[in-house]
Structure formats: C-alpha cells, structure tokens
Amino acid sequence: MPLTGLYLSLRQKQDELARLRSCRTELMNCREDFYSNEHLCKSPSLSSVTWAGSLADRFENLREGGLVSSYRELPGSQLDTSLQTLSSKISQTEQEIISLQQSIVAAKAAMVAR
Numbered sequence: 001m002p003l004t005g006l007y008l009s010l011r012q013k014q015d016e017l018a019r020l021r022s023c024r025t026e027l028m029n030c031r032e033d034f035y036s037n038e039h040l041c042k043s044p045s046l047s048s049v050t051w052a053g054s055l056a057d058r059f060e061n062l063r064e065g066g067l068v069s070s071y072r073e074l075p076g077s078q079l080d081t082s083l084q085t086l087s088s089k090i091s092q093t094e095q096e097i098i099s100l101q102q103s104i105v106a107a108k109a110a111m112v113a114r
Contacts, residue, residue: 034075
C-alpha cells in the first residue's frame, strides 16, 4: 500500500478509536445514571392517601416484580455486555493502529533504501 494510503488508514483508525473511547465514556455515564435513578421506578410511593386497595397492591407488586427487576437488568447485564464488546473493539483498533504505524515505518525505510 502506498505511504499516503497508510497515513489515510492510520488517521481513520485514530478517528475511530476516539469515537469508540467517547462512546465508552458515555455508556459508563449512562450506567451510573441508571444506578443512581433506580428509586424513580418506585415513585410515587403508594399510601392510603394516594391509592390503596387490591388494585394498588397488584400495581405495587407489578412495579416491584417487573419494572424494578427489568430496570436493574439493563445496567447489570446489557450495558455491561455492551461495555465489554466496546472495550474489545477498542483493543482491536489500538492493535490495528500499531500495525499501521509499523507499516508506515517499514514503507519509509523501503523508500530510503531505494
């Protein structure tokens, strides 16, 4: 590959790496937001003043059993899986950058040797 093509590929990989790292930071912030806002799943709290009776009890059971457990699952498994995949892609891209840098050095050496 010509030297200009290697430099172009390197720049594209560096841009990709920057976007991946930015995305990882955003996902980590989202995960923290989820953890800190779990209490909102239980708002408003039900009392005899706001809503009481069998329908309120069933609603509370649904909210506690379904909504809260689903809410906890999102940052616990789905975001963690996404972060692991993203970290793997970041490592792969870093290796590709190193490889491109080595190819550039080799191409320059070949040009000098001519």
